[in-house]
Amino acid sequence: MKKVFVSPTPWEAHHVRNILDADGIAARIHNENIRSAAGEIPSMECYPEVWVLDEAKVERAERLIADFQSQTSCVSxxxxxxxxxxxxxxxxxxxxxxxxxxxxx
Ligand SMILES: [Zn+2]
CATH class of the missing domain: 2.20.28 (Rubrerythrin, domain 2)
Structure with missing residues (x-):
């Protein structure tokens, strides 16, 4: 397993996982439940992480994530x-x- 993405926002980690899933890349989210009920921003080590299970697919996963990030940076x-x-x-x-x-x- 290899970590390919870390995000301070859970929706983004889920979205990345969905993108990878749609491409046949098995991925898992870690840390998604470590969040304060009070809605405080969790510290960096508690950010949701996306891990790719098959390391042979990590390169492909990183490319998909780069595409995703270039798209979202255009969203106002x-x-x-x-x-x-x-x-x-x-x-x-x-x-x-x-x-x-x-x-x-
Ligand atoms: Zn809702």
Whole structure:
């Protein structure tokens, strides 16, 4: 296993995992449940991490992640918080990845 991505925001780690999954790369998220209930920013070592299980696919995974990051850097605006489950969602999403709720207007 190899760590390919670390993000301070859980939605981003999930999104990267989904991208890898869609490409047939098995990946796992570590640390996603280490978060303060009070909504404080966790320290760096508690950030969600995406690990690729098959090291032969790490290079491919890193390329997909680089593509993802170049896309999201073009997205303007800030993220939003799901009204139903209070998950932090990235600005490019119109739906909560966690519970499927629509973005509030
Ligand atoms: Zn939600």
């Amino acid at each position: 605006g800030s993220g939003w918080t799901c009204e139903r489950c209070h998950e932090a969602i990235g600005p490019q999403f119109t739906q909560c990845w966690n519970c499927g709720a629509e973005r509030p207007l």
